[in-house]
Amino acid sequence: xxxxxxxxxxxxxxxxxxxxxxxxxxxxxxxxxxxxxxxxxxxxxxxxxxxxxxxxxxxxxxxxxxxxxxxxxxxxxxxxxxxxxxxxxxxxxxxxxxxxxxxxxxxxxxx
Numbered sequence: 540x541x542x543x544x545x546x547x548x549x550x551x552x553x554x555x556x557x558x559x560x561x562x563x564x565x566x567x568x569x570x571x572x573x574x575x576x577x578x579x580x581x582x583x584x585x586x587x588x589x590x591x592x593x594x595x596x597x598x599x600x601x602x603x604x605x606x607x608x609x610x611x612x613x614x615x616x617x618x619x620x621x622x623x624x625x626x627x628x629x630x631x632x633x634x635x636x637x638x639x640x641x642x643x644x645x646x647x648x649x650x
């Protein structure tokens with residue numbers, strides 16, 4: 540709630556802000572005509588650039604809302620993950636197995 544009295548429009552940006560705050564298009568055109576003639580082009584430029592920024596922001600928000608409505612991908616099933624009891628052999632186990640095989644070959648050859 541505003542507690543201050545409305546201030547006079549002293550700058551082109553003040554006029555542009557007043558025009559942007561107005562929801563009705565007809566009233567916005569009237570406010571532009573009430574603007575001093577030497578500021579009118581500058582005020583129009585401020586309003587046009589602000590409308591472009593507002594449109595870009597609304598498009599950005601719509602895209603974010605779309606992403607928020609999407610569901611995340613489902614988590615993988617428990618069966619698809621590796622089990623603790625059925626794990627693959629580690630590199631150390633594989634190496635020891637090969638060494639045992641070489642020792643067996645050498646032991647047979649030397650005997």
